Amino acid sequence: MKKMVLMMLVGLLMVLVACGEDGDGVEAEVEENQADNEVTRDGADFVVGVSQIVEHPSLDRATEGFQEALKDAGLEVFYDISLAQGDNQNAQLIAEKFVSDDVDLIFGNSTPSTQSALNETRDIPIVFTSVTDPIGAGLVESMEAPGGNVTGTADMHPDAVFQAVELVEHLGYESIGLIYNSGEQNSVRQIELVNEVADENGLETHESTVSASSEVMQAAESLVGQTDVFLIITDNTVVSALESVLSVGQDESMPVFVSELDSVERGGFAGYGFDYFDIGYEAGEKAVQILQDGENPKDIPASYPQNLFLQVNEDAAEKMGVELTDELRERAEIVTTEEEGE
Known part of the structure; x- marks a missing residue:
C-alpha cells in the first residue's frame, strides 16, 4: 500500500x-x-x-x-x-x-x-x-x-466570424471544412456560430473533430473532396498542429482561412484577426x-479585442491556387509566410 x-x-x-x-x-x-x-x-x-x-x-x-x-x-x-x-x-x-x-x-x-x-x-x-x-x-x-x-x-471579436464567412462567399466558394476539438467549449461555440452564419449565406459546412494534435492531419484529409476550403477557428488543439492542415490545403488547392494573424504568417491563406x-x-x-x-x-470589465483587420498571405495564395484580385489586395494587408529563423 x-x-x-x-x-x-x-x-x-x-x-x-x-x-x-x-x-x-x-x-x-x-x-x-x-x-x-x-x-x-x-x-x-x-x-x-x-x-x-x-x-x-x-x-x-x-x-x-x-x-x-x-x-x-x-x-x-x-x-x-x-x-x-x-x-x-x-x-x-x-x-x-x-x-x-x-x-x-x-x-x-x-x-x-x-x-x-x-x-x-x-x-x-x-x-x-x-x-x-x-x-x-x-x-x-x-x-x-x-x-x-x-x-x-x-x-474573438464579435464580427470576426461574420466577416470570415462573408469573405469565403465573396471569393466564390460554396462549402467550408471545419476541424475542431469538441472537448473545448470555446471551439464548440465558434463552430455553432460558423454554422449559423454559413447557413444564412447559403454555404455548406462539413465537420471533423479531433481530441489531440496528432489527429489533425487525418481530420483534414477526411474533408478533402467534401469542401472547397478550410476555416480554422481559434481551437488550441488544431492551431498547435496548423502545419498539418496547411500541407493538405497546398496539396489539394484548398485555401486555408484562419482566425489568427499569427496563423496567417505561419502559412494560412487569409484571416480576420488581431495581435x-x-x-x-x-x-x-x-x-x-x-x-x-x-x-x-x-x-473591472472584461473586453473584446480591438483593431480587427484582414490579412492575406501572398505566398499561401500561390501555393493554394488562389488568384489575388486587385480588390482583395486593396481590402487586405498583404503579408508573406514567416520563415523559420526570422
Missing part, C-alpha cells in the same frame, strides 16, 4: 514538472525577463501563476504581452509558468498547485486554463486571455460586470489594476 501511494506521488510530481518545463519558447522568454529584472520569488513584490494550455505562437504572444504590461507598470513580479500540454487534467493540477502556493494572481491563457483556476479558487484574483466566450464558459456574469474573482480579455500580444497586454493592464491599485476583478 505504501509503495502504491509513493508511486502515485512520484507520478503527480512528474506531471507537474512536465507541465512547468515543456514549451521552451515561453520558458525562455520568462527566464530572460527575470534575468533583466533580477526578480526572484523571495525578492518579488508579487507572485503570478501563469497557466497556459499549450504552446503555440498566438498563446505565447499573449503571455509575452501580459508580462510586458506588468513590466511597464514597474511591478517586480516572479512568474510561475506552467504549460498543460493540451491536457485539461494537467490544467487542473496546475491550478491546484497555484492555490496551494497561495500566489497573488493567476493568469489563465485559454478557456480550460481559466476554468480550472476558477474551479479551485474564488479568493485568488484570476485574469484571463485567449478565451472565446467568457460568458458561455461560466467565467463572468457579463463582459461589463464580471461579478466574481475573474476578468480578462476575450480572443495576441495586444490582448495579453490588455489583460496585463487589468492585472496591474488588481495588484497595484487594489481593485476587485468583479469591478
